Amino acid sequence: MNRIRVGIIGLQPEISWAARAHLPALRAQPDRFEIAGVANTSLASAEAAARACGIPRAFDSVRGMAEAPEIDLLSVTVRVPYHLELVRAALAGGKHVYCEWPLGNGLAEAEEMERLAREAGVLAVAGTQARVSPVVRLAGRMIADGAVGRVLSATVTARGRSWGATHADARNRGYLLHNRNGATMLTIPLGHTLAAIQQVLGAITEVSAIVDNRRGSILLPETGETVPFDAPDQVAITGRIGDGAPISIHYRGGMPRDFPGLVWEINGTEGDLRITGLHGGAQQVDLALDHARGDQRGWTRVEVPEDLTDEFSGLDINPANVGRIYARLHADLMTGSRTTPSFADAVELHRLIEAVERASREGRRVTIRG
Numbered sequence: 001m002n003r004i005r006v007g008i009i010g011l012q013p014e015i016s017w018a019a020r021a022h023l024p025a026l027r028a029q030p031d032r033f034e035i036a037g038v039a040n041t042s043l044a045s046a047e048a049a050a051r052a053c054g055i056p057r058a059f060d061s062v063r064g065m066a067e068a069p070e071i072d073l074l075s076v077t078v079r080v081p082y083h084l085e086l087v088r089a090a091l092a093g094g095k096h097v098y099c100e101w102p103l104g105n106g107l108a109e110a111e112e113m114e115r116l117a118r119e120a121g122v123l124a125v126a127g128t129q130a131r132v133s134p135v136v137r138l139a140g141r142m143i144a145d146g147a148v149g150r151v152l153s154a155t156v157t158a159r160g161r162s163w164g165a166t167h168a169d170a171r172n173r174g175y176l177l178h179n180r181n182g183a184t185m186l187t188i189p190l191g192h193t194l195a196a197i198q199q200v201l202g203a204i205t206e207v208s209a210i211v212d213n214r215r216g217s218i219l220l221p222e223t224g225e226t227v228p229f230d231a232p233d234q235v236a237i238t239g240r241i242g243d244g245a246p247i248s249i250h251y252r253g254g255m256p257r258d259f260p261g262l263v264w265e266i267n268g269t270e271g272d273l274r275i276t277g278l279h280g281g282a283q284q285v286d287l288a289l290d291h292a293r294g295d296q297r298g299w300t301r302v303e304v305p306e307d308l309t310d311e312f313s314g315l316d317i318n319p320a321n322v323g324r325i326y327a328r329l330h331a332d333l334m335t336g337s338r339t340t341p342s343f344a345d346a347v348e349l350h351r352l353i354e355a356v357e358r359a360s361r362e363g364r365r366v367t368i369r370g
Contacts, residue, residue, distance in 0.1 A: 004330060005036040007071040007095075009062055009086055010078035012040075013052040017100065018077040023053060025323035028315060032330040039065045062086055066093025073329075076100060079175055080182040084109045091120045098329060100127040102191060103346035105182035110350040114343040125329050126346035128195040128283070129321035132328065134308045135287035139266070139273055140200040142302070147291060148268025151242060154201060156193065156249040158280030159261040160185035163233045164254020166219045177218065177229035184231040186211060187353060189281035190251045193262075195341070195349055196282050197249075201266070202242035204352055206367045210236045211360040215253070237356055251280055262287075274299060286317050 006026060011018040026033045039059040040046040046058035059065040066074060066089050074090040076083055076099040083099055090097045097117065103126050104110035117124035130136060143151065162169075162176055163185045169176070176183050198204060212234045219226050233253030241247045255261060261279035265272060271293035277285035290299035310327070312320040328339040352368055359366040 002334060003030075003032060003034050004096075004333060005034050005070055005072045006075055007037040007039065007059070007065045007068070007073070008035065008055075008075045008077060009039050009065075010076070011038045011049040011053065011055075012045075013049055016077065018075070019053070021318040021322040022075055022077055024315060024319035025312075025326055028312060028319065028323050029327060029330070033326065037065050037068065037071055062089045063093070066090050066095050068093075072096060073098060080105050080187075084113060087113045087124075088116060091116045091122065091124075094120065094122065096123040096125075096329075096333065098125045098127065098325070099343075101129075101195075101346065101349075102182055102187045103343060103350065107347070107350040107354045110343070110347045114347045117343045123329065123332055123340070124343040125325065125340040126343055127322065127325055128192055128341045128346065128349065129325055130192045130196040130283040131199045131341055132324040133196065133282070133287055133321055134304045134310070134313070135275060135289050136196045136199060136282075138302065138304055138308055139275060139289055141308075142273060142291070143200055143266065147271060147293075148266055148273055149270030151201060151245045151266060151268050153245050153267045154197070154241060154247040154265065155267075156197065156247075156262075156264045158189070158193065158249075158251050158263070159256045160189050160233070160235075160251045160253045161255055161261075161279045161281055162253070163218075163229075163231055164252075165215070166221050166254075167229075168221060171222075177227070177231050179230050179232075185251055185253055185280075186232050186235050186356065189279070189283075190235055190249070191349060191353060192283040193264075193280060194249075194352060195345075197241070197247075197264070198349075198352075201245070201247075203348075204239050204241045204247065204368060205244075206365055207237055207239035207352075207356055207359050208365045209238075209356045209359040210234065211357055235356070255279060270294070271296075283321055284318055 037057040039062045043060040050058040073096040076086045211232045235251045237249040260276035262277040264275040274290040277287045289302045291302050312323040355366045355368045
């Protein structure tokens, strides 16, 4: 009874996010989880995935899987525009839900899903994985313990990876390149990082912003085509966080010329912290933490202490962070704790992103209501 039986929605062997992150994350903890079923866009696709991945049952529909007594939890790992429909089906079947971030295609969809989950009385988890990174947790602990004194300001500069001069995935070019799909540099890499920033420093309470598409077109190297796109490739935010400390964030599309492509500095009265990573998708890169105090020149690397290491530390970063969410989910279901990022947390993150977009559109400072 301690093993949670998981049904995965959207599994393509070796290709999909479910195959690259969720499968190894679940298989790393067999005492907690059993992968019991899969549902895709067709029964044939689900059967092929089940055969390839050794999953005992393929379902002909998400509704059928949601109604199956041998399934406890549905994991929604497909593209953002389908999240609302699939989460509705899962909740209608009384199942617990793990839905990848972004939760909805905009704030209104996220609010509806949160309401439905609350009314269903189930555990509803949003996959903002950077929040559970050991380095992010360590930074939060050090801030709370006074490692930098009172926080004076924070600055983040990062590269957003997929929205630069080229876009490598021609097969999915219509998905990430257009605002209408809700899967942009603002919502995905910056959204995950915003969740981590607020985990460490508290809520962002007001913002001014420029959200812009400067390139207008992008090269698909696989085909040689240059195609238009309207998703932002520049996001610049200034605001206040925590007890009113200034924060500035600038994300630019594309990969960095060299390491690091993510630099997050926290300046305080007694010292500074710096988190770095390969690019701005904080949920998908190994992070490093440096510390400096007083008039120290240069940085001292801070290693993750033993009590923040876990069974996932030997995995690649994607299944490691997803596995940490699943481990918290299991503990929440077994003990009644609430340690996972919830749909309610996701709504607040969507509300922040909506405020950033509104601040840019209207050219004014926007206060984020709690």
